[in-house]
Amino acid sequence: MKKNKIFAGILVILVFMLNSCSDKEEKKQNSAEISVSQEMTAELTAPPNVPRPIGRRKAKKLIVDMEILEKEGTMTDGTTYVYWTFGGSVPGSFIRTRVGDEVEFTLSNHPDNKLPHNIDLHAVTGPGGGATSSFVAPGHEKTFSFKTLNPGLYVYHCATAPVGMHIANGMYGLILVEPEGGLPPVDKEYYVMQGDFYTKGENGEPGLQQFDMQKAVDEDADYVVFNGSVGSLTGDNAITANVGETVRLFVGNGGPNLVSSFHVIGEIFDNVYMEGGMKMNHDVQTTLVPAGGAAIVEFRVDVPGTFILVDHSIFRAFNKGALGMLKVTGDEAKTIYSGTKQEGIYLPEGGGIQTMPDDGKVKTETASTDKTLEEKMESGKQIYMNTCFACHQAEGQGIPKAFPPLAKSDYLNADVNRAIGIVLNGKTGEITVNGEVYNSVMTRQSLSADEVADVMTYIYNSWDNNKTNVTKAQVEQVKSGH
Amino acid sequence: MKTILRLIMSVLFTSYLTTAFCQSEMVPIKGSVYTPLYGRDSMQVTISDFEMDVYPVTNKEFLQFVKKYPKWQRSKVKRLFADNNYLINWKSDTELSSGQSLNAPVTNVSWFVANDYCKCLGKRLPTVDEWEYVAMADQDIADARTKASYNEYILSWYEKPKTFNNEIGSTFKNYWNVYDLHGLVWEWTSDFNSVLVSGESRKDVDTDTNLFCGSAAIGATDLMNYAAFMRYAIRGSLKAKYSMKNLGFRCVKDISE
Amino acid sequence: MKKFKLLIALFLTLTVTISCKNDKSNTDMVVYQCPMQCEGNKTYTDAESCPVCKMDLKAIDQEPDKVLNNQEISDESIFNLTNNxxxxxxxxxxxxxxxxxxxxxxxxxxxxxxxxxxxxxxxxxxxxxxxxxxxxxxxxxxxxxxxxxxxxxxxxxxxxxxxxxxxxxxxxxxxxxxxxxxxxxxxxxxxxxxxxxxxxxxxxxxxxxxxxxxxxxxxxxxxxxxxxxxxxxxxxx
The missing domain is CATH 3.40.30.10 (Glutaredoxin)
Incomplete structure (x- = not known):
């Protein structure tokens, strides 16, 4: 038996080495360049099922249509909860893609829903993972597209404020990006995702339970469950396999707060794609699945019996619902091991109060001759950030073809009085700075002579310029010269 | 001559209007200074005295309105001013469906029509700040935002299905004698598009001066006010021509001496 | 003449029914025009006098024209906005x-x-x-x-x-x-x-x-x- 396992393991490694001998950078580059030929609609499945493997199919344009539903469901016998769902299930529909696919994602928000939602797919390379582009009001839909660049198992979730509440109500799921050629074939594949829930009543209290914001903030979960409810993977709902088969579990953790110590009692994971990435570990007893993270575990079931899936932070399993079953026909086998408790914090919501940059900006008319260079620099920087920054940019680098650079600028350093004149009177027409021709408009700046002196001194003493110390008198001289 | 005639006619007509519509009742709101979730530079906002409708505008009132102003009927409305969901649940241009109650709040209306409705009655839509100011009251006090029961009540609304079918007055009467600000439907505000929340809740805490002038003012004052977060999120997701099943409106009026 | 006035009044009631822009309580800007229309349809923003005939300019409302023109533009057009x-x-x-x-x-x-x-x-x-x-x-x-x-x-x-x-x-x-x-x-x-x-x-x-x-x-x-x-x-x- 063991020999068999080792053999299978080596085979898997070999297959992978063949696929991934090129270095990482290159691989990513290649993914972006994979061209897509045809269009197909993605098969989406509710847990614990997963869509068919991609096998050897070529990269395609993959159409994914996902509907958001806010609906009441059963948390445990006698207790119900209003779930917010992607595709009507918690976790949301499983999306299966391969590297190089161009996914055209349409997110529709059911008209009966009360809230706007969006989706952040961790498999997306782009701002917000799609969240900004997919922000959609009830009764509307949004479409955006992305290319899958990195293979792995990724979490997706809603990121609308207050993000914690949206996730706590069940808005998460998994998207798999298979490598070129697909994952090695196995006999059974299942979708398991953990989540923690916070209800007004204690665990087990009957009736429709409301979300409890304070408990969520305190990370004091009433329910920690697989696939959205207590008993979703036990009894008649248990997942199944036959002796001798290899089982692959796609394990995710939606959080919002708790980290899962995923363990199958009575089994050792032959292979674990650590954190859902493409690095493989072997012979693992318990694997950590972070909130907003995932793992792929594979094991061959050698002995018949009921194997218990748990979050090995064990009170969660036995008191809060984090329990599932894998039934393999035959006699019972048991291995018990105690885990350690792990806790983590998911993305914190919000930030501090921000103040206006302009606050307290007082125009002081003290003679600049009294100011030290340091004081002038400080005041000059403030003026720069308020007045010049937008066009000439933070490092004085300017904007190509639009606004000339002030950093290491030949035009600037050549003539101080000309530069002062430009600030005082504006400048239009063609100029050549550091070999580049600019033809733009700078308007007259409404600054006092003192302020001009400070900001010019700041500019001349920054970014490799010639360190001229511009005085107020000098500015006034230029002013009167006109 | 022509202009004078027109003036007379319009004055006459305006007064006729105000009597013809069964004008919904209004109550005075005493202005003050308060801190909204998303403030301005000083975080404090000053609210002047104004009057607010006691109830959201009902199907019945809106029915009269579209009969009077056919340009706002479903088949005649311009697409610039309302999307395809506009009054989608009505049986026809001037009839409700059997399941709809005359006394339920009108929903599936766009900002443009809400704005025009108020204007035609010599009123206007409330600003976000005015709406939030009145809505932070519970039954007993003007600012209940720190009360656990207040937050709970609002959050629990999200778990009640189809509240848009409920009749006006079915929720609590607040400190200002205004009903249904929470627990029935969302409501349009005149400057809903002042909410610059992008919907990416984590991004919105950044100070990205490249994106918005003075974006520093974007920053919430109370991270525990989940109910308000959701209201700002819904406003941020809206466009003025959107019509939604859970979105109605009410009007306010400046107090004229 | 009487009939004519009546007709105008009727027509105006109709336009008012279609749009309530005449409501003087709204903040729309008023434009002024010479009552003799010395310069055709030219309008001014201030209540001065006509530079040609020196008559006082009269406040006007441009609504009627617009209502007619509306027929030519599509539903999606921003020209449906009639603000001044x-x-x-x-x-x-x-x-x-x-x-x-x-x-x-x-x-x-x-x-x-x-x-x-x-x-x-x-x-x-x-x-x-x-x-x-x-x-x-x-x-x-x-x-x-x-x-x-x-x-x-x-x-x-x-x-x-x-x-x-x-x-x-x-x-x-x-x-x-x-x-x-x-x-x-x-x-x-x-x-x-x-x-x-x-x-x-x-x-x-x-x-x-x-x-x-x-x-x-x-x-x-x-x-x-x-x-x-x-x-x-x-x-x-």
Missing amino acids: WKTEEGGAIQLEDLKGKTLVMVMIYTTCKAACPRLVADMRNIEAQVPKENLKDLQFVLVSIDPKNDTPERLKAFAEENLMDDEHWTFLQGTESGVREFANVLAVKYKQISPIDFSHSNIISVFNPQGELVHQQEGLGVDNNETVQAILELTNK
Whole structure:
């Protein structure tokens, strides 16, 4: 038996080495360049099922249509909860893609829903993972597209404020990006995702339970469950396999707060794609699945019996619902091991109060001759950030073809009085700075002579310029010269 | 001559209007200074005295309105001013469906029509700040935002299905004698598009001066006010021509001496 | 004569029923015209006297014309907005007066130090990429977010300072409610955060000569290729 396992393991490694001998950078580059030929609609499945493997199919344009539903469901016998769902299930529909696919994602928000939602797919390379582009009001839909660049198992979730509440109500799921050629074939594949829930009543209290914001903030979960409810993977709902088969579990953790110590009692994971990435570990007893993270575990079931899936932070399993079953026909086998408790914090919501940059900006008319260079620099920087920054940019680098650079600028350093004149009177027409021709408009700046002196001194003493110390008198001289 | 005639006619007509519509009742709101979730530079906002409708505008009132102003009927409305969901649940241009109650709040209306409705009655839509100011009251006090029961009540609304079918007055009467600000439907505000929340809740805490002038003012004052977060999120997701099943409106009026 | 008056009254009641713009409590601007129409339909923003016949100018409402013209524009057209605007030259117009030209529109305010100079530069960049002969079919419109402070005089000064005073540049001052409505049509968001400062989205919109939205570009200093292409397609027709 063991020999068999080792053999299978080596085979898997070999297959992978063949696929991934090129270095990482290159691989990513290649993914972006994979061209897509045809269009197909993605098969989406509710847990614990997963869509068919991609096998050897070529990269395609993959159409994914996902509907958001806010609906009441059963948390445990006698207790119900209003779930917010992607595709009507918690976790949301499983999306299966391969590297190089161009996914055209349409997110529709059911008209009966009360809230706007969006989706952040961790498999997306782009701002917000799609969240900004997919922000959609009830009764509307949004479409955006992305290319899958990195293979792995990724979490997706809603990121609308207050993000914690949206996730706590069940808005998460998994998207798999298979490598070129697909994952090695196995006999059974299942979708398991953990989540923690916070209800007004204690665990087990009957009736429709409301979300409890304070408990969520305190990370004091009433329910920690697989696939959205207590008993979703036990009894008649248990997942199944036959002796001798290899089982692959796609394990995710939606959080919002708790980290899962995923363990199958009575089994050792032959292979674990650590954190859902493409690095493989072997012979693992318990694997950590972070909130907003995932793992792929594979094991061959050698002995018949009921194997218990748990979050090995064990009170969660036995008191809060984090329990599932894998039934393999035959006699019972048991291995018990105690885990350690792990806790983590998911993305914190919000930030501090921000103040206006302009606050307290007082125009002081003290003679600049009294100011030290340091004081002038400080005041000059403030003026720069308020007045010049937008066009000439933070490092004085300017904007190509639009606004000339002030950093290491030949035009600037050549003539101080000309530069002062430009600030005082504006400048239009063609100029050549550091070999580049600019033809733009700078308007007259409404600054006092003192302020001009400070900001010019700041500019001349920054970014490799010639360190001229511009005085107020000098500015006034230029002013009167006109 | 022509202009004078027109003036007379319009004055006459305006007064006729105000009597013809069964004008919904209004109550005075005493202005003050308060801190909204998303403030301005000083975080404090000053609210002047104004009057607010006691109830959201009902199907019945809106029915009269579209009969009077056919340009706002479903088949005649311009697409610039309302999307395809506009009054989608009505049986026809001037009839409700059997399941709809005359006394339920009108929903599936766009900002443009809400704005025009108020204007035609010599009123206007409330600003976000005015709406939030009145809505932070519970039954007993003007600012209940720190009360656990207040937050709970609002959050629990999200778990009640189809509240848009409920009749006006079915929720609590607040400190200002205004009903249904929470627990029935969302409501349009005149400057809903002042909410610059992008919907990416984590991004919105950044100070990205490249994106918005003075974006520093974007920053919430109370991270525990989940109910308000959701209201700002819904406003941020809206466009003025959107019509939604859970979105109605009410009007306010400046107090004229 | 009596009958005639009655007819007019009837007609007017009808127009009022269609639109309630006559409600004097609203903040729309009033424009003035010579009662003798010495200069045809020319309007003024102040109640002075006619420069030709010296009669006092009378306040007028432009609504009736617009109602008729409405039939020619589509449902999606921004010309359905009937608010009054002032240009940097002090003239009074409605958006429909811009009909017939491709419109490139952006919302700014003149005291803005951060994003607006960049937006203005973006507009200029777009203009620079349009061949001279296309400019006659094109109007660049900058609408002020801050109608309180951005008077026609201020806008004119801004236009001159920024060398945007040619025929094909137009600056508009509206009313607060008019600006809000206009922004809503463009899906531009903005918020006043201090007496002279606004947060706002940076969107440049292109409309075809019938006032229908054709293209929008969002962000600062973004690649304006698509915008320019959209303009060229419209103006090369």
